[in-house]
Amino acid sequence: MRIDLAPEFQGTPEGQEAAAIVRKCVHCGFCTATCPTYQLLGDELDGPRGRIYLIKEMLEGAPVTRDTQLHLDRCLTCRNCESTCPSGVQYGHLVDIGRQVVERKVQRPAAERAKRWALKAGLTSPLFGPAMALGRAVRPLLPALLKDKVPAGSAGARARFWPTRSHPRKVLLLLGCVQPAMMPGINSATARVLDAAGIQTLVADDAGCCGAIRSHLGDAEGGLADMRRNIDAWWPLVDGLTSEGTVEAIVMNASGCGVTVKDYGHALRHDPDYAEKARRVSALTKDLSELLPALVAPLKPKLRKQRAATRLAFHPPCTLQHGQQLRGDVERCLGELGFEVRLAVADDHLCCGSAGTYSVLQPELAHRLRDRKLEQLAPLQAQAIVSANIGCIQHLQGGTNTPVRHWVEVLDEALA
Numbered sequence: 001m002r003i004d005l006a007p008e009f010q011g012t013p014e015g016q017e018a019a020a021i022v023r024k025c026v027h028c029g030f031c032t033a034t035c036p037t038y039q040l041l042g043d044e045l046d047g048p049r050g051r052i053y054l055i056k057e058m059l060e061g062a063p064v065t066r067d068t069q070l071h072l073d074r075c076l077t078c079r080n081c082e083s084t085c086p087s088g089v090q091y092g093h094l095v096d097i098g099r100q101v102v103e104r105k106v107q108r109p110a111a112e113r114a115k116r117w118a119l120k121a122g123l124t125s126p127l128f129g130p131a132m133a134l135g136r137a138v139r140p141l142l143p144a145l146l147k148d149k150v151p152a153g154s155a156g157a158r159a160r161f162w163p164t165r166s167h168p169r170k171v172l173l174l175l176g177c178v179q180p181a182m183m184p185g186i187n188s189a190t191a192r193v194l195d196a197a198g199i200q201t202l203v204a205d206d207a208g209c210c211g212a213i214r215s216h217l218g219d220a221e222g223g224l225a226d227m228r229r230n231i232d233a234w235w236p237l238v239d240g241l242t243s244e245g246t247v248e249a250i251v252m253n254a255s256g257c258g259v260t261v262k263d264y265g266h267a268l269r270h271d272p273d274y275a276e277k278a279r280r281v282s283a284l285t286k287d288l289s290e291l292l293p294a295l296v297a298p299l300k301p302k303l304r305k306q307r308a309a310t311r312l313a314f315h316p317p318c319t320l321q322h323g324q325q326l327r328g329d330v331e332r333c334l335g336e337l338g339f340e341v342r343l344a345v346a347d348d349h350l351c352c353g354s355a356g357t358y359s360v361l362q363p364e365l366a367h368r369l370r371d372r373k374l375e376q377l378a379p380l381q382a383q384a385i386v387s388a389n390i391g392c393i394q395h396l397q398g399g400t401n402t403p404v405r406h407w408v409e410v411l412d413e414a415l416a
Contacts, residue, residue, distance in 0.1 A: 001025045001052070006061030013270055014097050015059060021094040022056050024087050025049070031081035031091070036351045036369055037074050045071045048081040048091050055098035064105040072099050074365065076358055077216065078318035078351040083325070092323070093266070096215065103218035119357050120217045124209040124226070129181040145363055148398030151182055159185035163195035170200045171291075172237055172250045174230070174257055177209035179390050186390065189412035190253045190288060196415055197298040199291075201251070202244060206233035210257040211267075216356055224271075227264050231277050238277075238284060250285045253408060255389040256356060258287040259323035287326055288408060289388060292333045300337060303414050311340045312410065313382035315373065315396065317389035318351045330388065330407055337411065341386075344376035354395035370399045386410055 003022045009015030031048040032038050038047030045054060054071060058064050072095060079092045108116070122128060135142065135150040142150060171194065175187050191201040207230045215223030240246035252258030262285050268278035314331050321327050331341045353359055353369030374396065377385060385400070386407040387393050397404040 001027060001056065003056050004060055006059060008061075009059050014100070018055065018059055018094055018097045021090050022052060022059075024089045025052050026087050028086065030084045030086060031089075034080045034084045034349065036076060036078060036080070036353075037365065039350075040365060040368055041074075043071075046074050048075075048089075051075060051095060051098070052089070052091070055094060055101075058098065058101055064102055066106055069102045069106045069108070072102055074362060076318070076351050076353070076355040076369075078355060079322040080318060080349060080351065083322045083349070096220075099216075099218055100220050115361070116217050116357075119360060120214045120219055120222065123213055123357075124177045128178060132178075132181040145360075149360070149394065151394060151397070159188050162188055162191050163201075165195055165200065167195070167198050167200040169198060170202055170237075170245060170247045172234055172247045173201045173203055174207055174210060174250065174252055174254075174261070175203060176254050176257055176390065177213065179254060182394065183390055183406070185409055186253055186406045189406070189409045190251070193295070193299070193408055193412050193415070194251075194291070196302055197295045202237060202247060204230075204233040204237065210260045212256060212260040212356060215260070215267075224267060227267060227278065228271075228274055230261075231264070231268075231274060231281055234281060235277060238280060247284070249291070250281060251288055251291065252285060253288045253388075253406065254391075255287055255317045255320035255324065255326075256391055258285060259319040261285045262324065287320060287324055287388070289320070289326060289329045289333075292329055296333050296336050299411070299415070303337060310338065311381070311383050312342070312407075313377045313380040313385045314341050314343055314407070315352060315377065315385055315387040315392060316343075316348060317387055317392045318355070320388050321349065330386075334407060334411070337414070339410070339414075342380040342382060344373070344380065347373065347376045352392050352396055354389070354391040356391055359391075359395050366395070367399070370395055374399050384410065 001022050003019050005015050005019055027049060029049055035047040044050040051071060054068050058068065075095055077092060077095060081091050139147060139150050139152065173187065173190060179186055194201050209226050211223040211226035214226060234250060236242045237244060237247045252261060262282050265279035265282035268274045331343065334341045351369055352373040353366035359366035385396060385402055385404045388407060393404050393406060
C-alpha cells in the first residue's frame with residue numbers, strides 16, 4: 001500500500017515506522033476474516049484493513065475526527081490479524097502509533113478523559129490493593145459492571161505462602177500491578193511450582209506495571225517511564241550485581257505483561273541510555289509456559305495420584321497465541337502431567353473481550369465476545385477453565401459459575 005507522509009511526520013521515528021508497516025499491507029483482507037470486532041459489527045473500519053487505511057490517511061494529512069478515534073478505540077489489539085497476515089504487517093505497532101497521533105489531535109469528552117485517567121492512575125497505584133479489599137467487602141452492593149471486576153472471596157493462607165529455599169537456578173518474576181491485589185495466588189503458585197522443580201523465584205521490589213496500561217490508554221511517555229523503572233529495578237539481577245547472582249530469565253505469568261516486556265527493546269530503541277538494557281531485558285523475558293516443557297520431568301513424580309478437577313478447558317489468551325506466538329505448550333504439557341485438557345476448537349483463536357482495560361471502556365462489545373467464548377467452552381463440560389492472563393481469567397469468571405483459574409494454580413494444587 002502506497003503512503004505519502006504529511007510534512008509533520010516526515011523524518012520522524014513514528015512516521016518512518018508507520019510508513020514501513022503500511023507499505024507491507026497488500027489489502028488482501030485475510031485479517032478481516034479473523035477480526036473479532038469486524039465479526040460483531042460488520043464495518044470495514046472496525047477491522048484491521050479499514051483501521052490501517054484510517055491511519056494511512058491520518059499520516060498523509062487528512063483531518064482526524066472523533067470517528068477515527070472511535071474506530072481505533074474499538075480495536076482490541078488482540079493481534080489475531082498478525083497471525084493471519086501473509087505479508088507480516090506489524091499491526092500492533094501501527095495501531096499504537098495511530099492512537100498516539102489521535103490522542104494529540106482529538107480531545108475526548110470530559111467524562112471519557114476522567115475514566116481513562118482513573119484507569120491508568122488507579123490500576124497502577126499503591127492504593128489499588130486497599131481499594132480492592134474495600135470492593136470485596138461491599139461486593140454485593142456494587143453495580144454489575146464493577147462486580148465483574150472484583151473477585152469473590154479473599155485470598156487464603158496458601159496465596160500468601162512463598163517458598164524460602166535457595167536454588168542455584170534463579171529467575172525474576174514480575175508480580176504485576178493488579179495481580180497481587182486481585183489474585184495473589186497466581187504469583188505464589190508460580191513460585192511454589194518453580195521451587196518444586198529446583199528454581200528459585202526472586203522479585204524486584206521497585207518493579208511495577210509493565211507499561212501496557214498507560215501505553216494502551218494513549219499515554220506513551222507514561223508507558224515508557226514504567227518500562228525504564230522496571231529495567232532499573234531488574235538490572236542488578238540481570239547484570240549479576242547482587243549477592244543473589246544472575247537470573248536466567250525474567251518470567252511473566254500474565255501473558256499481557258509478557259508481550260509488553262518482550263517489546264521493551266523496540267519501545268526504547270531510540271533511548272541512548274536504555275536501548276541496550278531494554279534489548280537484553282526483552283531477550284531474557286519468557287512467559288511461564290515457555291519454562292513448562294522443562295518442568296514436566298521434575299514435577300511428574302511429585303504430583304498427587306488422586307486430584308480433583310483434572311478435566312480442564314484451556315482458553316489461550318490473545319497476548320500468548322498472537323502477541324507472543326506461543327501455542328500448544330500449556331495443553332500438551334498439562335496432558336503429559338495427567339490432566340485432560342480440551343480446547344474450543346471452533347473459536348480458540350478469538351479474543352474473549354478482556355483486552356486489558358477494554359472490558360471497562362467497551363463493555364458492550366467485551367461482554368458479547370465473552371458470552372460467545374463461554375458458549376464455545378460450555379460443551380467441553382470442564383470442571384475448570386484455565387488461562388494464562390489475569391485479565392482473561394477475571395473477565396471470563398464474570399460470566400460463568402465454572403471456576404476460571406490460571407493453569408499454574410491448578411498445577412500447584414496437584415503437587416504433593
